[in-house]
Amino acid sequence: MKLAIVGGGASAFYVASRLLSRLPQDAHRIHVFDRLWAPHGLVRYGVAPDHPEVKNCTHKFDHTATDPRFRFFGNVNIQHQSEQMNVIQHAVQLPLSSLYANYTHLLFASGCPLPTLHPALPPSSHCIPALNVVHWYTQHPSLPAVPPLERLKHVTLIGNGNVSLDVARMLLTPPDMLRPYDVPESVMSVLERSTIEHVSIVARRGPFDAAFTTKELREMMNIRDASMAPIPPELLVVPTGKEVSRAQSRSIQLMQKGSKNPYGSTKKTWSLEFFRSPVGLASEDPLGPAELSLAHTTIDPANPRRAIPTGETSRLSTDLVITSLGFHADDSSSPFHDSSLGHLRTEAGRVIVPDLPGGKDLVSGSVLKNMYASGWASMGAKGVLAATMMDAYAVADTILSDLDHGDASEGVSLMNPNPHPTNPPPEIDAAAGSVVGYEDWKKIDQEEISRGESLGKERTRMGWQEARELLGRTT
Amino acid sequence: MLRGLALDLLSVSSRRPSYLKACPKRDTFAATWSTRGFHRSIPTRHGGIDRPKPGTGIVIDFKDSKGTLIKTVEANEGDDILSIAHEYDIDLEGACEGSIACSTCHVILEQEVFDQLEEPGDDENDMLDMAFGLTETSRLGCQVKVTKDIHDGRWEVRLPAATRNMFVDGKRASH
Structure with a gap:
C-alpha cells in the first residue's frame, strides 16, 4: 500500500499511527499532505492556548513521524478544481489527479475548515465568524483581520458550543493568566488593550440542550475576574417526563450554582442567553454599536431538537457579533463532497459516490475502492479529540481489512495500482524549496519553544516568512 | 484552582525538558517528574514504571x-x-x-x-x-x-x- 492522506491533523496522524503499527512490512508508504506548512491541524490551530494539555497528543504524532515509511509534506494544497479559491497564498498547488496517479490508496482527512454562517447574520464590520477569532489567536496562516477589542464593550456570541466558550474565555480571562501559554505577543497586546465588559452567549435552545461540555462551562465559572449573570431558575428545572443524562445533570447543577465570583462583583461579566435566535443586525455607524434583533424561541413539541419562535422579540445593543455555529467541509477539497451532508459520505470509512451532476462513469451510492475518509471530513464537525481518535482507528481497521481481502471487494478505483513504490508526486520535488517536511517542522517547533522560553512562555509561534528563514529557504 | 496549579507548574518548568512545559500535571504526577518524567514523556508504548518481581506485585x-x-x-x-x-x-x-x-x-x-x-x-x-x-x-x-x-x-x-x-x-x- 502506498497511501496519500489529504490533511495532516489529528485524524490523519491517528490513522497513520494505527496502520504503521499493524503493518510490519517495509513496502508500505504513508504520505501526508497539508495545505498549512505546520502539521497537526486543529491541535495547533484550534485548541485554545489555555488548554496546553490537549496538545500532549502531538508526542504520539511525533513518534509516528519517526517511522521511515511516513512522510509529511506541509504547505501543499490539494485541489481538484484548477480555479478554486485558495486561502493560503504561498501553498504549493497539487492537483488531486496527481495523488490518483502516484498512490494506490487515498484517505481524505481534510476536516471541516469552513465556518457555518447564520443566514440572518452575514459577515460585516459588526459580525465575524468565531473561526476568525480562533485563527487570530493561533496565528493561522490565513491571517484574518485583528478583532478591534480596544473599542468594544459588549460582545455577543451566537451558539454555545465549545468553540464559542473558548472565544468567550479568551476574551474574559485576565491577560496576565494567558501570558505563559502559547499566545502570540501580538495577540497578547490586543488582549491587554481590550475594553470588553460583557459577553453574551446566545442559543436558540435551553440549558438542557446546551452544546458546551461541563469542563468548558466550569472553566467559565472559574474565570478569575469575571462573573456570570444568574440564569432564571425556572429554566433549570427538569421538564416533567424528560430523561436527563449524567452529563446534563452535572452541567445543570453547575449553572444553578453560578460563577465563583458573585455577579456584579467583577468588572467583566458574561451571560448565557437561552431560547433566543437572531433575526437581524442593524447599525448606522460602522464604528458604533449595533442592534441585534432576537426572536424568542421555545422547543418544538413535535421535535425536541428544534426551536420555534414564540412571536416575541427583543433587541440587544452590542458592539460585535461573533457567530459560532459549527463547521463544514470544503467542497473544493474533494469531487465527492456530499453537499446535503456538508462533508463526504462514507460507510465504515469507505468513500461513497454521491449524486454527481454529469455522473461520469461512477454509480451514485457505490464504493470508491481504495479511497477512504476519516475524522471531521467523514463525520462532520463534531466530537472532541477522543472521538476523532476512535473514528481514526476504526477507519484504519477498515483499511487493514480491505488490504486482506482487497481483490475480492467491489467498486471502481481511481487510484494507480502500480505507482512508483516510494516517490512522492514529481511536482513535490519540483517545488521542494516551498515544501515543509516533518524534520523541518521539528526544527521550527524546537525554535518556537526556545524563543518562547526567553519570554517565559510555552512557545513563540512563527509565521511562514520566519519559518522559511529558519530553514534557509529565502532566495 | 486547577488553573492556578497549571500556572505554578509552568513557572517552575526549568527543571523539566522544554517540550514538557505545556503539560500541567496534577501534583502527584509532578512529584514523579525528576525520576520518571523523562521516560513517561517519550512517546513510546511503555509506561515508565518498574515491573515487580513475578509473584510479588x-x-x-x-x-x-x-x-x-x-x-x-x-x-x-x-x-x-x-x-x-x-x-x-x-x-x-x-x-x-x-x-x-x-x-x-x-x-x-x-x-x-x-x-x-x-x-x-x-x-x-x-x-x-x-x-x-x-x-x-x-x-x-x-x-x-x-x-x-x-x-x-x-x-x-x-x-x-x-x-x-x-x-x-x-x-x-x-x-
Missing part, C-alpha cells in the same frame, strides 16, 4: 468489554492503570498523557474496587461525561492507583466497548 486482569481476558499483569503499589497498561502493551490510549484533559483512558472497575477508591474529582467527572460506554463504575485509568489494600491486591480492569478493537496483542503477521 498487585495482580491485574485486563479484560475486553465482553469479559474476555486480554492479559494478566503485575504492578507495584501506587502505579496508575494507564501506566500499567502502557508498560504491558495493552492498548489503552492516554492522549493527554494523564493530565485529565481527555477520556481516552476510560476503564471500568469492579463495583467493590470502585467503592473503596476515593471519589473522582470534578475534573475527572467532567471528562468521564464525554467517555464512550460510560458505566456506574467507570474511571479514568490515569487517575486510579492500584493498591494491595483493595480487593486483596487482585483487580479486574475492563476496557469499554468502544475500544474493543484497540488491542495491540496478536499483531498481524503479514501484509
Whole structure:
C-alpha cells in the first residue's frame, strides 16, 4: 500500500499511527499532505492556548513521524478544481489527479475548515465568524483581520458550543493568566488593550440542550475576574417526563450554582442567553454599536431538537457579533463532497459516490475502492479529540481489512495500482524549496519553544516568512 | 484552582525538558517528574514504571468489554492503570498523557474496587461525561492507583466497548 492522506491533523496522524503499527512490512508508504506548512491541524490551530494539555497528543504524532515509511509534506494544497479559491497564498498547488496517479490508496482527512454562517447574520464590520477569532489567536496562516477589542464593550456570541466558550474565555480571562501559554505577543497586546465588559452567549435552545461540555462551562465559572449573570431558575428545572443524562445533570447543577465570583462583583461579566435566535443586525455607524434583533424561541413539541419562535422579540445593543455555529467541509477539497451532508459520505470509512451532476462513469451510492475518509471530513464537525481518535482507528481497521481481502471487494478505483513504490508526486520535488517536511517542522517547533522560553512562555509561534528563514529557504 | 496549579507548574518548568512545559500535571504526577518524567514523556508504548518481581506485585486482569481476558499483569503499589497498561502493551490510549484533559483512558472497575477508591474529582467527572460506554463504575485509568489494600491486591480492569478493537496483542503477521 502506498497511501496519500489529504490533511495532516489529528485524524490523519491517528490513522497513520494505527496502520504503521499493524503493518510490519517495509513496502508500505504513508504520505501526508497539508495545505498549512505546520502539521497537526486543529491541535495547533484550534485548541485554545489555555488548554496546553490537549496538545500532549502531538508526542504520539511525533513518534509516528519517526517511522521511515511516513512522510509529511506541509504547505501543499490539494485541489481538484484548477480555479478554486485558495486561502493560503504561498501553498504549493497539487492537483488531486496527481495523488490518483502516484498512490494506490487515498484517505481524505481534510476536516471541516469552513465556518457555518447564520443566514440572518452575514459577515460585516459588526459580525465575524468565531473561526476568525480562533485563527487570530493561533496565528493561522490565513491571517484574518485583528478583532478591534480596544473599542468594544459588549460582545455577543451566537451558539454555545465549545468553540464559542473558548472565544468567550479568551476574551474574559485576565491577560496576565494567558501570558505563559502559547499566545502570540501580538495577540497578547490586543488582549491587554481590550475594553470588553460583557459577553453574551446566545442559543436558540435551553440549558438542557446546551452544546458546551461541563469542563468548558466550569472553566467559565472559574474565570478569575469575571462573573456570570444568574440564569432564571425556572429554566433549570427538569421538564416533567424528560430523561436527563449524567452529563446534563452535572452541567445543570453547575449553572444553578453560578460563577465563583458573585455577579456584579467583577468588572467583566458574561451571560448565557437561552431560547433566543437572531433575526437581524442593524447599525448606522460602522464604528458604533449595533442592534441585534432576537426572536424568542421555545422547543418544538413535535421535535425536541428544534426551536420555534414564540412571536416575541427583543433587541440587544452590542458592539460585535461573533457567530459560532459549527463547521463544514470544503467542497473544493474533494469531487465527492456530499453537499446535503456538508462533508463526504462514507460507510465504515469507505468513500461513497454521491449524486454527481454529469455522473461520469461512477454509480451514485457505490464504493470508491481504495479511497477512504476519516475524522471531521467523514463525520462532520463534531466530537472532541477522543472521538476523532476512535473514528481514526476504526477507519484504519477498515483499511487493514480491505488490504486482506482487497481483490475480492467491489467498486471502481481511481487510484494507480502500480505507482512508483516510494516517490512522492514529481511536482513535490519540483517545488521542494516551498515544501515543509516533518524534520523541518521539528526544527521550527524546537525554535518556537526556545524563543518562547526567553519570554517565559510555552512557545513563540512563527509565521511562514520566519519559518522559511529558519530553514534557509529565502532566495 | 486547577488553573492556578497549571500556572505554578509552568513557572517552575526549568527543571523539566522544554517540550514538557505545556503539560500541567496534577501534583502527584509532578512529584514523579525528576525520576520518571523523562521516560513517561517519550512517546513510546511503555509506561515508565518498574515491573515487580513475578509473584510479588498487585495482580491485574485486563479484560475486553465482553469479559474476555486480554492479559494478566503485575504492578507495584501506587502505579496508575494507564501506566500499567502502557508498560504491558495493552492498548489503552492516554492522549493527554494523564493530565485529565481527555477520556481516552476510560476503564471500568469492579463495583467493590470502585467503592473503596476515593471519589473522582470534578475534573475527572467532567471528562468521564464525554467517555464512550460510560458505566456506574467507570474511571479514568490515569487517575486510579492500584493498591494491595483493595480487593486483596487482585483487580479486574475492563476496557469499554468502544475500544474493543484497540488491542495491540496478536499483531498481524503479514501484509
